[in-house]
Amino acid sequence: MNILLCCAAGMSTSLLVTKMEAAAAEQGIKCKIWAEGAGAINNHIDAADVLLLGPQVRYLLPQMKKLGEERNIPVDSINPVHYGMCNGAEVLKTALNLAATRV
Amino acid sequence: MSRLNDILENKVMPAAGRVAGQRHLQALRDGIILTMPLIIVGSLFLILGFLPIPGYEDFMARTFGDAWLTKLMYPVGATFDIMALIAAFGIAYRLAEKYNVDALTAGAISVAAFLLATPYQVPFTPEGAKEAIMVGGAIPSALMGSKGLFVAMLIAMISTEIYRFIIQKNIIIRMPDGVPPAVAKSFVALIPGFVVIALIWVLRLIVENTSFESLHNIVGEVLGKPLGVLGGSLIGTLVAVFLIQLLWSCGLHGASIVGGVMGPIWLSSMDENRLAFQADQAVPNIFTQQFIDIFIYVGGSGATLALVLAMILRARSQQMKQLGRLAIGPGFFNINEPITFGMPIVMNPLMIVPFVLTPLVMVVTTYIGMTTGLVAKPAGIAVPWTMPPIIGGYLATGGKLSGAVLQLVNFALAFGIYYPFFRMWDKQKYSEEQGAIEITTAKKLQA
Numbered sequence: 001m002n003i004l005l006c007c008a009a010g011m012s013t014s015l016l017v018t019k020m021e022a023a024a025a026e027q028g029i030k031c032k033i034w035a036e037g038a039g040a041i042n043n044h045i046d047a048a049d050v051l052l053l054g055p056q057v058r059y060l061l062p063q064m065k066k067l068g069e070e071r072n073i074p075v076d077s078i079n080p081v082h083y084g085m086c087n088g089a090e091v092l093k094t095a096l097n098l099a100a101t102r103v
Numbered sequence: 104m105s106r107l108n109d110i111l112e113n114k115v116m117p118a119a120g121r122v123a124g125q126r127h128l129q130a131l132r133d134g135i136i137l138t139m140p141l142i143i144v145g146s147l148f149l150i151l152g153f154l155p156i157p158g159y160e161d162f163m164a165r166t167f168g169d170a171w172l173t174k175l176m177y178p179v180g181a182t183f184d185i186m187a188l189i190a191a192f193g194i195a196y197r198l199a200e201k202y203n204v205d206a207l208t209a210g211a212i213s214v215a216a217f218l219l220a221t222p223y224q225v226p227f228t229p230e231g232a233k234e235a236i237m238v239g240g241a242i243p244s245a246l247m248g249s250k251g252l253f254v255a256m257l258i259a260m261i262s263t264e265i266y267r268f269i270i271q272k273n274i275i276i277r278m279p280d281g282v283p284p285a286v287a288k289s290f291v292a293l294i295p296g297f298v299v300i301a302l303i304w305v306l307r308l309i310v311e312n313t314s315f316e317s318l319h320n321i322v323g324e325v326l327g328k329p330l331g332v333l334g335g336s337l338i339g340t341l342v343a344v345f346l347i348q349l350l351w352s353c354g355l356h357g358a359s360i361v362g363g364v365m366g367p368i369w370l371s372s373m374d375e376n377r378l379a380f381q382a383d384q385a386v387p388n389i390f391t392q393q394f395i396d397i398f399i400y401v402g403g404s405g406a407t408l409a410l411v412l413a414m415i416l417r418a419r420s421q422q423m424k425q426l427g428r429l430a431i432g433p434g435f436f437n438i439n440e441p442i443t444f445g446m447p448i449v450m451n452p453l454m455i456v457p458f459v460l461t462p463l464v465m466v467v468t469t470y471i472g473m474t475t476g477l478v479a480k481p482a483g484i485a486v487p488w489t490m491p492p493i494i495g496g497y498l499a500t501g502g503k504l505s506g507a508v509l510q511l512v513n514f515a516l517a518f519g520i521y522y523p524f525f526r527m528w529d530k531q532k533y534s535e536e537q538g539a540i541e542i543t544t545a546k547k548l549q550a
Contacts, residue, residue, distance in 0.1 A: 007356070007440075008356045008358075008359040009359075011438055011489070012433070012438050012440040015433055015438070015440075015441075038129075038133070038359075039133035039136065039197065042200055054440070055354050055444060055449075056351075056354060056355055056356040056440065056443075056444075057355075057356055057359075058354075058355070059119065059120040059123040059124055059355060059360075060123070060124065062124065063124060080354055080444045080447065080449060081444065081445070081447070083440065083444045083445075084440065084441055084442075084443065084444025084445025084446070084447055085426070085429070085441070085444075085445045086429060086441060086445075
């Protein structure tokens, strides 16, 4: 499972990455999680199974969804409260549920 | 209060979404980012050249010879002074990417078009002469840097628009059957490349016959000057900061949205300061990228580090205490999403008030401090926005203590404005928590 996170510069979401990795390790789920800036998503999306946007760049959602649809990669934005509290477990759950919708 | 949320949600957010999703603005921002790592590396050499240590210059001259500073400035010239060239490539590349056409080719065509708009002439004053004469056969480094930035931006957009239009309309040179597809593909860029080059060439020929003489002069007059006035004025900066805060209040990345417009302006005023600083002259501009990043947004957009400190020192509610501990680490590096989304400030009318007010007040105080000469102006050193406070202020002013002191004063101001609002919010959270505890104990008693 490859989870790609996106925010403006990839900085604040990288904070969440460590929390999500910890949650994944705790639950024994094997996955690769990484964060990139919006400009770099084009070069990374192919390696991902699911793409999550930070709430601060959710204006990119239509654009990113289109990118995802072309590749059959589900895209959504992260719940702001989970994002703010750096709730790794909840965001991981979102990612896994979203990935399950992949056809 | 819910009316404020209503306006934010139904008016500001859709408008912001449209602006932020606009592909040219995105390309502008993402393309110019390409220059940042270079400029930051160049800044490192710049700082080394002007360390504010007594006796440093003599020491360097003794150790490395009289030309030490000139030699140390080589990398500065190779990073700052090609800002426009890199932007011409980067913006075209990012725009082409958004149109799904070959980005690398678009970037190359844009660089050629940018150079075509630039006369290969530099002024030269021969020994004994009073006036400079123009010497041909040299690419003017001044126009490759911030002075050429607006031309580079325009040309990158125009050339990439032409490029993608021709490709998407499928106007290409058709090769007869039997020509290997790869060979045919290598000709794809020829028509758009020719059209772009021919257009800029004709433009240049026309402009050379006018009193402007070069495209750089026209763009400077028509675009550069008015934008400089907008970005260089107190009102312009207050409006920009207000918009950034308003967007963040809706939970949108304000700095990145407004930065598409203000970024190039603040970047070129930064470089003007750098050139003056390097030449040992008084720096001209107050409002640069570092003014915003380093002096106003201490702890992230909204200057929230002071708020984090208030949480750590004075929070009564568990939630705020926890959040303070979570947010202090990233806060030192000016990252504040845990605060904006976690407290939350986003869509929270009570906290939006100080969130918008604080940076506006700080813009005014910092402006006053810098115009009266109490504090040094930013020296054109590209300090990355993630630089922790105090160090950041010291470096951004070219090693002036007043820069660090100003950050402390601004921090104290921010604390003062945030504190009463924080207390109200904390009290509310605290009583919610107490209420929840009472309910659970009451239930336990009943059972």
